[in-house]
Amino acid sequence: MAWYEYLSFGSSGWGDELASGLGITLSLALVTLPFGLALGFSVAAASVSGKRIPRAIATLFTTLIRGLPELLTLFMIYHGVGLLINRTLKWLDPQAGFFELSPFVAGVVALGLVFGGYSGEVLRGAWQALDKGQREAAQAVGMGRWQVFRLIEVPQILRLALPGLGNLWINLLKDTALVSVIALSDLMRMANVAVGATKKPFVIFLAVCLTYWIICICFEWCIARLEKRANRGIRTT
């Protein structure tokens, strides 16, 4: 068999299996993104708020997340939360069977926490860079707190935070490879299966690396376009 036949689609090659893994990888990243962003916004809101306790919690959270390896966070969620749910179930109903936390959910939670921790810092920076006069102006025309946030602050925060968020999105895509360790059949996991069957690790893993690379380059291009669009009303020079 020539090397490229291992990657062909159909019953003999592993192309279709790898493609299905890629689907899982992308959907994991896409599902994580909204949760991570929402968490990031909450963290940023807590750290720009004047109150001491929310700010302390936000600082603690970002320090923790940024100080721990992503793999450890993932294992803590996968095993820790799984154990916690099982204990609770046993306590509620001693006859309850064993509940297994799905690796996909564990992956979304863990990667969402990581994304939330890092994006919280990015969003906080953007939030603090906003012109305070605009918020006052919005309040002066009678907007409520939520309206100010939605109509005045968010559009500008997103523009300022876009470069940082873009980097985090790329990191998130790459971090999804970690969930293969907890047996989610993503691209990396399917590659391992394919290697086990074909005994051609270099070909398969090189193909996987190139796939990740192409995806990252595509998203980098998209982010550059988005940045250009977000800054279209801003005077440069």
Next chain:
Amino acid sequence: MFEILIQYGPKLIDGAAMTLQLTLFSVLIAMSLSLPLAILRRSEYVWCQWPIRLYVSFFRGTPLLAQLFLVYYGSGQFRLELTDLGVWWFFRDPFYCALLTFALNSTAYQIEILRGGLQAVSYGEIEAGLAFGMPRSLLYRKIILPHTYRIAFPALGNEIILMLKGGAIASVITLMDIMGQTRRIFSQTFDISVYFWAALIYLAITSAFVLLWRLLERRLTRHLRYQESNKSGKRNSTPTLTITDKKGQARAN
């Protein structure tokens, strides 16, 4: 919770030593490789630039785990050739494979960081050096590199922390670092608190490193703070060049 620490504490310490070793060596290798490559990356010759660009883009655009598998498992496909070359002992050992991958990965990130630093050196200072007739090596040693490393210092610190955390991946190829020991202990005891202890060790290492790096940065930038304090402290000084004597009185030169 504590019995697990008493029973398995030494194992975790061994793991921490392994993690530190792996990070230290890979960062040192990467530091020595990244500087010449960053300088080449900025040269005007296109055939110097493009290979380095591709290298950086590849290592930054693919997951570290995939790179590690490519080196560790991928090399197995060429076992006969590598044995003939006499380098199979290197690729057979998970530690060397992790070291190679992490060093290559960190090199790519550090090239980008140093490139930014090199770009940020003010051209006036380079011109001044050239005007003194400094040869290139002296120019780099005395003017460009000190500035570059001072500018790149915080970013380099972040990269080292990322490497330290990324190193946890090495546990997947059976290396017994903190993560590897933790996973083994968990599989033996099913006690969740071992993750807690591992997290504490990681946090302790990263906080100690952040502190150390901040101290080093303060030392590297002390000349800047000296200028700052002079500017704000001596308000009465005339706008011309002044020398302050010991009594704090400024005299015009």
